Amino acid sequence: MTDSQKTLVAGLLAAFMLFMSGSLFAETDPAEDSKAVAERVQDLKKKVIRLNRDLFILEEDLLFPASTQFVVFLSVDAGKFLQLDAVKLKVNGDIVASHLYTERQVTALERGGMQRLYIGNLKTGTHEVTAFVEGIGPNNRAYKQAATVSFEKGTDTAALEIRIEDRSSDYQPMVSIVEWE
Amino acid sequence: MTRPVAFSLKPNKTGTGTRLGAVAAGCLALLLSVPAVFAEESPERAKDPAYGWVLYNYHQGEAFEALTLLDVARERGGIRGHGDYPELVEGGLMLSYGMTREARELFIRLLEDEYGRSRVTLAPDVRSQAWFYLGKVFYLEGDYHLAYENLQRVDSEVLEEADSELHAEWLYLRAQLAMISEEFSDSAGGYETLIKSLKHSGPWAHYLNYNLAMADIAADDFTAAQQSLQELISVMDAESPNDDLISEHGALRDQSRLSLARLYLRDGKFDEALTLLGAMPLDGVFSDRGLFDYAVAAAGQGEMQRALDALNALSQRDLFLPWREQVPYARGYVLEQMDKPREALQAFTLAAEHYENRGEELVADKQALTEENLMARLNFHRDNDEIVTDSYGRLRVTPADFGLSEVLATEPFQQALGELNELYRMQALLAQREQQLGTFETMLETRRVQRARRSQEAGIELEQQQPDEWIEAQKAFRADIEAALAEEDAEFFMTTEQKALKARLGKVAATLAQLPDDQRTARQRKKYQRMKAYFDWSVANDYGVNRWAAQKQLRELSSEMEQLQTQRSDIEQLMAGDSEHEELASRLANNAAEVQSLKVQVDEALAQARNILISRLDNAREQQSSELRRYRVASRHAQARLADQLFRAGKSTEAAND
Known part of the structure; x- marks a missing residue:
């Protein structure tokens, strides 16, 4: 190798080694200030969750006092025979809620989640609740089913659950409404 | 995924490794499934609607909502019928939401009492996985002490039996920690033992071997580094990875070749370097860098035309990457060595102009550097207006300005970016809650007025x-x-x-x-x-x-x-x-005060996070500027030298003619 070539190689090596060392060995530990911000953000997250909780409870106390509160949940048990698409809820003949489900929501329901479909107020006395469930049933056919229940609203919060279950006896989905004590 | 592939392929960049980046998407699913795994023994159907509702949000990845609902349930007397499982779910949610310290305290409280026993009955593998994820999150955060502490709690045999992939990652993380400091090294053999355990664990072992070679280079043990890299490349060449690992495998092999080629160049082994670099694919992540090194090797071999061709090819690239700044200078240098002083002079003139312009751009850039124009240079991946994040809260982002790619790939920058995003989300939430409180206030006031009117009417009737x-x-x-x-x-x-x-x-x-x-x-x-x-x-x-x-x-x-x-x-x-009204009004006032106080705190944290982010970029820009200055000066010197040389040559020719 000539001297000039050596110079070139040395020059170029110096140049790229500079970059190599910059890219491969720039072992930058998070600086202390970054750590402080990270801890601060964590602390703020905790506070924001607490505030959100307080506001959630305040909202319910304000808008849906326990004496008149009426809640409807929806759950799917397994969901093998029905791919849930939409739900409508009627209370005393009026549609009070309707929901179209995304794939993510359906998955969450199938994994054991319960959706709070509706929250409102009802007077004490007898009321009628009807749920209309739509989706794709067995053999890829459109499926619609309704379930109705009459229940007595007392002075405590009333909670109902629309249950969509798999019925293994005839491989069909089954919709029912149950009351939570 | 932690980072886009193009920016994650620097195994030792942050001590995190490509592998972590590459498997982050997988970890998201695993991490999210931690509470689900915990819940395996729990009843299939929620025994408490509050818990069912938490799970509904949890399974949709809505950690903030789920954590709020858990807190609401706790405030109302807790969740019935599920024992400690809701708390385990909460721990998983906290990890997802980036509340790692809270999650750690919760897991320790639940999974380990003073005698090391678990408060809840959990399958040993689930318990080990919980410690593993906790340790990994702290590792990613750069808190190596806590990472070590939690990773040490994992039962190796149990984890290996339950999930060999996770076990390999666990060994990798422990070896990485042992490399960082001896205090994280087990007494029995340190990371060498861990490497032996990892020997047949595919990608993790490769990443670890690569990082060890880099550590050898850092310790000036170039021979050991060469040997490690040669072994690594030969092992990787003999492997046929699965389809989903092909690109990752190829990228690491190219990175290893590149590093080994640089070691050959350092020792003047140009033949070996050329052979190695010639085997690199032209469309790989490191093909450009390989091409540059190829030019160096060719020049070393005396094949200047090949070197020039390679540099010319690199000059045609449109994308700006900081390391490519050396190409214009190198081109001039090669031309000079090829005894083409006129072309070399022209190349150095162009190089100097390029460095001048680029330097001015960087200065202008630095002066105009604000959060807005920084964000404008980043492409955030979005899903329904929400920026997509990985399971560790890092944003999925690619640079629109490739000059940012190196700084963007660093863990601290990613963290700062993620925190800034979290703070903005909090700010938006607080603004929303403030508005909501305003509505509540109006509602309460209306109710108070109506009540006062009804009370007055009742009073009159009573008096009558x-x-x-x-x-x-x-x-x-x-x-x-x-x-x-x-x-x-x-x-x-x-x-x-x-x-x-x-x-x-x-x-x-x-x-x-x-x-x-x-x-x-x-x-x-x-x-x-x-x-x-x-x-x-x-x-x-x-x-x-x-x-x-x-x-x-x-x-x-x-x-x-x-x-x-x-x-x-x-x-x-x-x-x-009205005591009820007063109680509600008092709660409302407290919450309004809390919102205001949090807004101030979030604003302060935002300013701090913003400064960190900008200063990190500023430092990177400063480094680039200083490198550009060096190249500019070198180009100018070469330009002057060649001009002088040509002038003298011209004069000599004239004299000869005369």
Whole structure:
């Protein structure tokens, strides 16, 4: 190798080694200030969750006092025979809620989640609740089913659950409404 | 995924490694499944709707909402029927939401008491996985002490049996920690033992071996580094990875080749370097860098034309990457070495102009560097307006300006970016809550006004009923009855009929008193006496019944009056104030104050996070500027030298001609 070539190689090596060392060995530990911000953000997250909780409870106390509160949940048990698409809820003949489900929501329901479909107020006395469930049933056919229940609203919060279950006896989905004590 | 592939392929960049970046997407699913794994033993159906609702949010990845609902449930007496599982779910959610310290405390409380026993009955593999994820999150955060502490809690055999992939990652992380500091090294053999355990663990072992080679270079042990890299490349060449690992495998192999080629160049082994670099694909992540090194190797071999061709090819690239800044200077240098002084002069002139312009751009850039224009140079991956993040809260982002790629790939920058995003989300949430509180306030005020009006109407109605007079009359009646009872005054308790009879008897007695005293009158007086006696007897006889009836009436009246008094007092109390309203108003005021205080704290944290982010970029820019200055000066010097050389050569030619 000539001297000039050596110079070139040395020059170029110096140049790229500079970059190599910059890219491969720039072992930058998070600086202390970054750590402080990270801890601060964590602390703020905790506070924001607490505030959100307080506001959630305040909202319910304000808008849906326990004496008149009426809640409807929806759950799917397994969901093998029905791919849930939409739900409508009627209370005393009026549609009070309707929901179209995304794939993510359906998955969450199938994994054991319960959706709070509706929250409102009802007077004490007898009321009628009807749920209309739509989706794709067995053999890829459109499926619609309704379930109705009459229940007595007392002075405590009333909670109902629309249950969509798999019925293994005839491989069909089954919709029912149950009351939570 | 932690980072886009193009920017994650620097195994030792942050001590995190490509592998972590590449498997982050997989970890998201695993991390999210941690509570689901915990919940395996729990009942299939939620026994408490509150828990079901938490799971609904949790399975959608809505960690903030799920954590809020868990907190709401706790405030209302907790979740029934699920034991400690909700808390385990909370721990998983905290990890997802980036509350790592809280999650650690919770896991320690739940999974390990003072005797190292778990408070909840959990499958050992689930427990080990929980410690693994916790350790990994701290490792990614750069908190190596906590990472080590939690990774040490993992039961190696249990984890290996449950999930060999996770076990390999666990060994990798421990080896990385041992490389960082000896205090994280186990007494039995340090990371060498871990490497042996990892030997057949595919990608993790490769990443670790690569990082070890880099550590050798850092320690100036180039021979060991060469040997490690040669072994690594030969092992990787012999492997046929699965389809999903092909690109990652190829990228690491190219990176290893590149590093080994640089070591060959360092030792002047140009042949070996050329062979190695020639085997690199032209469309790989490192192909450009490989091409540059190829130019160096070719120049070293004396094949200047090949070197120039490679550099020319690199000069045609449009994308700006900081390391490519050396190309214009290198081009001039090669041309000079090829004894083409005119072309070299032109190349150095162009290079100097390029560095000049680029330097000015960087200065202008630095002066105009704001958060807005930084964000404008980043492309955030979005899903329904939400920026997509990985399971560790890092944003999925690629640079629109490739000059940012290196700084963007660093873990601290990613963290700062993620924190900034979190703070903005908090700011938006607080603004939303502030608005909501305003609505609540209006609602409460409206309710208070309506209530005041109704109270006023009730008060007027109450006053119209003259309750005080009724109360007085009742008191007088009671006093009369009590007096008559004391005196056993039968006449007082006479019925209306008896009173009428008594009046008629009185009239008869008065008439008889005015009649002459004859026989007829005497007969009538006798008859009157008999009637009077009968009347007195009947009054005395009915006394008990009449007294009871009067007392009953009095009791009923008293009860009614008491009710009236209570109602009146209630109405007066309600008119005077509303405790429920006051309680709600007080909560509202407290929450409003909390929102304001948090807004200030978030703003301060935002300013801090913003400064960190900008200063990190600023430092990177400063480094680039300084490198550009060096190249500019070198180009100018070369330019002057060549101009002088050409001038002298010109003069010599003229003299010769003369």
